[in-house]
Amino acid sequence: MDVNELLARYSNGETDFRGESLSGINLSGADLIGADLTGSDLHSASFIFAYLNRANLSKTNLIGAKLSGANLSQAELINANLQDADLHGAILYGADLRGANITLANLLDANLISADLRNVNLAGANLRGACLRGANLRYEKRCYDGANLRGADLQNTDLRGANLNGADLSRANLRKANLSEASLREANLTGANLSGADLRGIFLTDAILIEANLSQTNLSNGKLERANLTEANLTGAQMNWALLAAAVLAKAKLNKVSLKSARLNRADLSRADLREADLTEASLIDAYLGRAELRGANLTDANLAKAELSSANLAGAELRGATMPDGSIHD
Template identity: 30%
Template sequence: MKASEVLRRYAAGDRDFRRTSLRGQHFKGQDLSGADFSEADIRGTNFTHANLKGTNFTNAKAGLQKRWVLIQLLLVFLLAALAGVLQGYFSWWISGSIVTIWEYFHLPTEAEYQVSLAILIDNIIYLTIYLIVIVTTIAMFTRQGFTSKAFASVAGAGAGAGASVLLGFYYSRQALKGDEKFALLRAFGIAVAALGGTSFCGANLTDANFTNAMLRSTNFQATRQQTTLLNGVYWHNANQLDRARLGDSILSNSAVRELLVTRNGYKKSYIDANLRGANLNGVNLEAANLTWADLSQATLHQANLKDANLREVLAIGTDFTAAYLTGACLEGWNIDHTTTLKAVDCQYIFLLEHPNQLGNRERRPHEPDQVFAPGDFAKLYTKMINVVQVLLRNGMNRTAFAAAFQQLMSENPDITYDSIQAVERQGDDALVTLSVSETANKAEISRTLRESYENQVRQLEAKVEELHQLRAADLKEVALAQKSQIFNQLVGGNAMNESIDRSQNINVDGNFTITATNSVVNLGEISGTVSNAIHQLQQSSQPETVQLAAWLDELQGLIEAEPNLKDDDKVEALEQVGTLAKAGENPQDSTLKKLSNTAVKILKGTIAALPDTAKLAEACSKLLPLISGALGL
């Protein structure tokens, strides 16, 4: 069928071109998306820059036409003649090829036809690579010129020629076996064998199907104008794909190519493999190692990933619909809101590849006898996707954080105080978890909060340093005055009764007080302030408010008596109790309610670092829910 007829029928809405012969036709730049070319003969067909999205090439025959096989053979014969050496080898090869050509054109069966074609093309690849070795040998010889040195080499010419035959044959075999040492020779041989073959250069083959297709001597390389799009292509049981020109596509990796053709990666290694856009639907990747692999835009519908290692894989835009993920390691995997986890079949996963110091791989769910209910895995990771976590070094300065968070809210209207999900201690640091929308720029939110917080901390430290300098100057002045007074008394002068009050109290942003006489906040003073606030609640006529005061009083006592808390941590915790007490006095104040939510999260973060046996940790697990309920949080 001619190309014009195909295009006419396609324009009329016909998509069925099964079992048609399209040998040597030209469809460069044409739109044939969705067409069915299954079992078609497309040898020598030019699909360069064509739109073949979703096109079906099942059982199609691509590659070389008969005349191009002869042209390639003639080209090889010409090179052989120019080489001018090893006539015996050429006689053997030519005689064998003549017999093969005879059988190629006269064998009655399709099976014998394919065998002859395979032998012919293999001979072309072998001889092309072999001739590179021969020509190199001749060049090295002729560089000597017709000198006495050259004539002296003639005696060894026979032995050198024989060695070249063996080397050429060895190199050819190793190159076609995929030996990396001969990759350049192999690429050259395949390039020559693809001359005149089916061309998909620069074509859009997204979601095309090449199941059982014959692809020897087919060209999938990119052109200067555009790349060849191979996203979602189905390669199951494609024949002789390793003898096609694959360019820089994911198919250039032999392990990836084998996976896409066989659909079986059981216990195999794909470390750092490029699987971007690959069609992995239904593949068996049980116990496979995919560490650092790029799975972006790939589809893994119903793929078997049981016990697979997905540590630090890149899975942006990846579709895991109905995939089996039980027992998989998801340590540090990279996903976002474009990652599809719909209907994932997963009973449990691990967050660590190797056990930690306690021999724990961080199983989820934690309990060994518990498993995820249907849909739980997707809910868990969908929630985890829509969060931003910011690590604040050396603990959290409450004043600095309040100012930084206020700036963050002004720049991101979708973020409110309710966005604060948790504040947890991570050693000496504090981990703040914020909930964000799916479309939020997480990197920008994290950067804004962190940089603003660090800037606020620097400003506070500068103010503290200024106060220290003022205090040092004041102390020096007092010392000089006392020295002068003592001197006057010794010489009989009048005693100087000078009362100097140099204490300075500076309030920073209304929440943090620094005094020149004591830059560390007095734990006793804060405790008294909190006690006064709780006492106000106790005077209420409302039984609920009185009960709240009792819980807060108990919490205050436990915090002050907790031996595992440092004084700074006690001060911070008591500040939160004071906030809760103020909210109890004004239950309708929405601002105080939001601050109370934050206060509860900070208290939870504080006790998270305590041993499980600590009285405060045990009591808070009961008191905080009661207090939250009383305040309507």
């Protein structure tokens, strides 16, 4: 079917185009609000500035489609194949993309506010400057897996309040991304680059951040209970008032990090580099700091009750008012 026939049928009130062969069709600027394109072949179709609000595009083939600037707000794209599609600046506000394949797609500056991205495969996608505020990428047992964002480029992306529970962000580029108040419980961020990202108030409970780059990030008020940060780079990070109970920070780079009033009870900080770290009033009750490097660290009024400090290097550390492992107060 060509574009003229499709638009003529639509203008006459027809909305059922299920299973149609529309490969290469040019629907730029077309109004197809409410159209049902379930199972249609839209390979290499162009939807630039098209209006597909409330359209049903589930199980469609949109590989290589040119959707730059397209308006797909509230569209249903369940299980759609958008591999390598050009979605530069596309509006996908509130769109339902559950199970969609969006690998290697260009989503530069795209609007994905409140979009449903559960079980979406975004591996290698370009999401620089995209807005995903309030987007849902969560993990649901027996229903949807977390979104696949392995190696995705999310630099400068707005992910405020996004639900990324269980998402795979391993090796993803999240430099300078805004993830404040986002939830990443049980997410995999192994080797991810979060340098300079805003992570204030973030939920990283049970998340995996092995070897992740979190240098210069703002994790103040973050929830990182039981998070695995083994060998993570947190140099110069702001982690004031962060909750890190039972977190694993073995061999982590924490030099010059600010952990004022942070809660590190039962945390594993073995062999961690905490040189010149600010741990003023931090709680380290029952924490393990074996062979930790604490030269020049500020532990003023910190609570180290029952903490393990065997072979830790405290040369030049400030311990005024600190509660020591034996319960005594350092003068």
